[in-house]
Amino acid sequence: MTESEAYFIVNLVSGIGPVRAKRLRERFGSLDRALVARETDLRSVEGIGPELAQALASWESSTDAVKERKWAEKLGLTILTPADKAYPPSLSEIYDPPLVLYIKGKIPETWPRGVAVVGSRSTSHYGLETAKKLGYQLAYAGVPVISGLARGIDTSAHLGALAANGTTWAVLGCGLDKMYPPENDALAAKIVESGGCLISELPLGTSPDKRTFPMRNRIVSGLSFGVLVIEAGRQSGALITARQALEQGRQVFAVPGRIDNPQAQGCHQLIKDGAKLVEGVEDILAELEFLIPRESVATPRPLPANLTGDEEKVYAAIELDETPIDAITQASGLASGTVSSALLRLEMRKLVKQLPGKVFVRTS
Numbered sequence: 318m319t320e321s322e323a324y325f326i327v328n329l330v331s332g333i334g335p336v337r338a339k340r341l342r343e344r345f346g347s348l349d350r351a352l353v354a355r356e357t358d359l360r361s362v363e364g365i366g367p368e369l370a371q372a373l374a375s376w377e378s379s380t381d382a383v384k385e386r387k388w389a390e391k392l393g394l395t396i397l398t399p400a401d402k403a404y405p406p407s408l409s410e411i412y413d414p415p416l417v418l419y420i421k422g423k424i425p426e427t428w429p430r431g432v433a434v435v436g437s438r439s440t441s442h443y444g445l446e447t448a449k450k451l452g453y454q455l456a457y458a459g460v461p462v463i464s465g466l467a468r469g470i471d472t473s474a475h476l477g478a479l480a481a482n483g484t485t486w487a488v489l490g491c492g493l494d495k496m497y498p499p500e501n502d503a504l505a506a507k508i509v510e511s512g513g514c515l516i517s518e519l520p521l522g523t524s525p526d527k528r529t530f531p532m533r534n535r536i537v538s539g540l541s542f543g544v545l546v547i548e549a550g551r552q553s554g555a556l557i558t559a560r561q562a563l564e565q566g567r568q569v570f571a572v573p574g575r576i577d578n579p580q581a582q583g584c585h586q587l588i589k590d591g592a593k594l595v596e597g598v599e600d601i602l603a604e605l606e607f608l609i610p611r612e613s614v615a616t617p618r619p620l621p622a623n624l625t626g627d628e629e630k631v632y633a634a635i636e637l638d639e640t641p642i643d644a645i646t647q648a649s650g651l652a653s654g655t656v657s658s659a660l661l662r663l664e665m666r667k668l669v670k671q672l673p674g675k676v677f678v679r680t681s
Contacts (some may be wrong), residue, residue: 322382323348328416329380329520330372335413337364338410341373352376382572388521394493398462411539411565415518419493422514431461431486432570432601433537433562435555436470436547439579441645442639442678444548447572449480451545454598456483460605463540465490465533466501466515470547470555475504479511486540489517490533491525493553533655534558535565542605543568545595549583558581559592568604570595621668633657635679642675 327341328669341351343446344362351359359370372379389396397404397418404502405428416563426447432455434448448470456478464471466487478485487508489497496502505515505658518536519529534557538544544562546569549555559569569592574581588594595601622627627649634640636646646656660677663669668681 318352319345319400320349321398321400323352324337324400324416325386325396326376326380326382328518329385330369330376331383332369332372335416337362337369338416339413345585351435355613357389385521388494391418392494392521393421395424397424398441399523400470407541408536408539411535413535413538413647415536417518417520419446419517419519419521420514421493422509423512424482424514425461428540429461430542431455431463431484431597432605433463433541433544433558434470434474434547435464435534435537435544435558436549437553438467438469438471440469440548440580440678441574441578443574444470445473446679449477451547451601451664452477452485453481453483455601456481456485458598458602459483460602461486461513463488463537465530465537466505468498468501472501472504474547475508478513479507482511485511485513487515488536489515489525490519490529491517492519492521492523493517495524496522498665515553530554538562538567539565541567543570543601545570545572545588545601546584546592547572548573548578548580549587551579551582551586553583554585559587568593568674570601570604572596621666623674625659627655627659631656632663632668632679635677636676637651639672639676639678642677645677667676 327338342348345351345354347670348611356374359365359373381404382557382673399409399414403424405432414422434452436444452474456462461484462478463476463486466489472559475485475487485508491497496505509515511585538561544559544567546559561570569587571584571587571592572595574584593600620632624632630649630651631645634645649656667680669677
């Protein structure tokens with residue numbers, strides 16, 4: 318048995334995570350030796366009680382490594398462990414590196430460190446657009462965008478990177494045979510098709526739960542140079558990722574939001590605690606020491622095709638955030654009746670959406 322095979326088997330034993338596996342290696346010299354150790358010797362390892370010792374000693378009957386590998390091969394997955402040369406070096410540095418990585422898609426030759434983009438699942442239009450914009454600009458600059466494929470900020474960051482024809486990696490909190498959320502199945506396929514990859518440390522068949530998402534987050538931050546938080550409340554899981562990033566020696570970035578938005582309070586607290594405030598992608602690239610002109614990454618989004626002159630002015634007057642009709646009228650310089658007519662036509666073309674209170678947002 319190779320050490321890589323031993324990692325794979327140990328990962329299938331429920332209750333044995335990276336920390337206990339590390340203690341087993343320290344006690345027996347390697348995991349393959351731990352798998353042939355006597356149950357009494359296994360019980361001498363800190364954190365290995367009678368049940369875990371029995372599970373390890375009887376791993377041949379309690380796990381089915383052959384079936385798991387065949388299943389992974391059928392799904393087109395690659396399996397990496399810390400004993401493999403292709404395992405990401407940045408994950409080897411963290412306190413609790415995953416014992417196994419199941420990967421679907423292209424495995425990078427050098428695993429360049431990217432930027433993790435995380436935030437709330439329930440977010441504003443401003444948050445979604447900001448995540449998409451920064452994801453696009455980071456990927457356009459050649460920086461891999463890493464996130465968790467969750468609803469909200471994660472999804473927008475992945476979409477932005479794909480729009481730039483860049484690289485994006487998605488770390489899942491479930492087995493790669495299960496997609497969560499299910500509506501992101503097409504997005505996951507697009508990530509793989511575009512040269513990115515899906516990653517999970519969890520055995521096939523594992524469903525997502527409250528335990529698996531925090532576990533997933535340490536991989537998201539561990540693969541990165543830094544973590545960018547966009548729209549996160551005080552109790553958001555994104556703040557767990559930020560704390561893990563700090564523990565791993567990664568940089569933490571945060572985008573400020575409106576002071577009356579509860580989903581921005583977590584970001585504001587991060588900034589108070591020393592996270593770097595991000596107003597544009599150049600604030601992140603400066604930390605990466607990229608010499609990239611400001612104007613080349615801050616180009617405005619092109620206007621949709623076939624707009625009339627009035628429609629162009631009205632559309633351009635709508636900000637990334639929700640924009641009141643009075644602000645649109647003032648910015649466009651048009652009469653209020655003209656603005657209302659143009660907005661109605663833009664709505665009919667599904668280019669803008671009206672929110673309660675005569676507030677408008679772009680939808681494309």
